[in-house]
Amino acid sequence: MARDSLPSIGLGTYSEENREQWRDTVETALDVGYRHVDTAQVYENEEYVGEALQSASVDREDVFLSTKTVHHDVPPEPERVPDAIDGCLDRLGVETVDLLYVHWPSGVYDHEAVLPAYDEAYREGKTRRVGLSNFTPELLDEALAVLDAPLFAHQAEMHPLLPQEDLVAHAQEHDYLFVAYSPLANGEILDVPEIRRVAEKHDATPAQVSLAWLLDHDNVAAIPKASSREHLEQNLAARDLELDADDIELIDSINRRERQIDPDHGPWNW
Template sequence: MPRDSFPRIGLGTYSDDDREQWTDNVRTALEVGYRHIDTAQVYENEEYVGQGLHSSDVDREDVFLSTKTVHHDVPPDPEQVPEAIDGCLERLGVDAVDLCYVHWPTGIYDHETILSAFDDAYEAGKIRNVGLSNFTPELLEEAREILDAPIFAHQVEMHPLLPQEELVAYARKHDHWLVAYSPLARGEVFDIPEIRQVAEKHDASPAQISLAWLLSHDPVAVIPKASSREHAAQNLAAREIDLDDDDLELLDSIDRRRRLIDPDYGPWNR
């Protein structure tokens, strides 16, 4: 899939429990109009995401499917990296994914071993695009030196309380997507006065305004969760909200900062 046709709103599928729900959730999202589904090895739901994809009336090749492999808790054994990628494909029931991310560059992450294996999978056609997730600018530079494949996307937490200006600028400079996970700050955006004010102006929800704000940044895509047909449709409708300069100025003036996903092994904590 060409870079310019990347669906900028996708379905995020992380949940702490009830992983089987993602069969119905994925199928419903595709019926509503989603064409981008995001999962991960660590979510332990790839099997159910795959079932939702294959039971849908939407053709597989019309869906941008992404997943992530985790390497911070396994030895940097060259054999384990391709096995991890193959495991994702097997659980999803596909021959290839449109995008595979290195999930966390932490712990015993070895960039040469892991990224070389991603290059091999890219050359073999198992990974149509290579992505990185939760990298710092310094680690992105390191990855760019190792990878032969182009970096298609970098996935990070991003929302109005964590604007990620440096990573947005880096993505723009190096021509890759910045994909925002937790785009609603786990619901904290609902109570931000500036967001509520803009929402009232546009007869929209705070969630939709937060998504529209993210989409106003080029090249940013978003992957909010949705557990119902109504919720999924509301998220997609955020694409139609046209924020004006006054809206953006007000939203950019939010001075609260909060990172929700902040494990001790996060590379920004090292």
């Protein structure tokens, strides 16, 4: 797996309001040194992400751009998936994306109806890679049996309060990347005593410790969200934080388990 093609830390861009902020935030992130930006149709910010890419001083080919479609209720039927993919490209203002995810394997999703549209987008060069998001191991196996395009990545929530051992093991076994969203557990990780102890030991932030713990796993990348330049810089610097065996053991000993993104349509709730 050519892991170098996906930067280990990227920028997540989900927000429930003030979606225009991502024009400036993405441009700032690129200036700071980020080279992976993740968005989605349902985030309703693709046009702002695209504008940032166009106005930034970084060449488009130097930025790994990911988006997602097929939310649990968008588009309304599988036949419209090709149009939804084209819509993502139009809003981003690009002819191709580096990675196109199925956003949720629920609602309108049907593997035999939806995945061929992703294969077609791959063959036509509309996406350089195909990914899945929020799948279970069983649904990943089902998808792998249908997809012609190689599976490049699976994206799901992961952090020290939700280690996702089974999903990480599946990624390692089948040689694709696991991309962790909500890697700071929506801020919950910042006050966990074990995380704070490791942060104090290394003169680092708790966010950096959580990100470094994720990157300690083989085949795992992370897409934290941040808005200020300071936090963008701090998160990116987590790539240089080396945790030792005692740090990992302490973090792994956390007995609190908590999922932040838990909609009824999540397949783990079926």
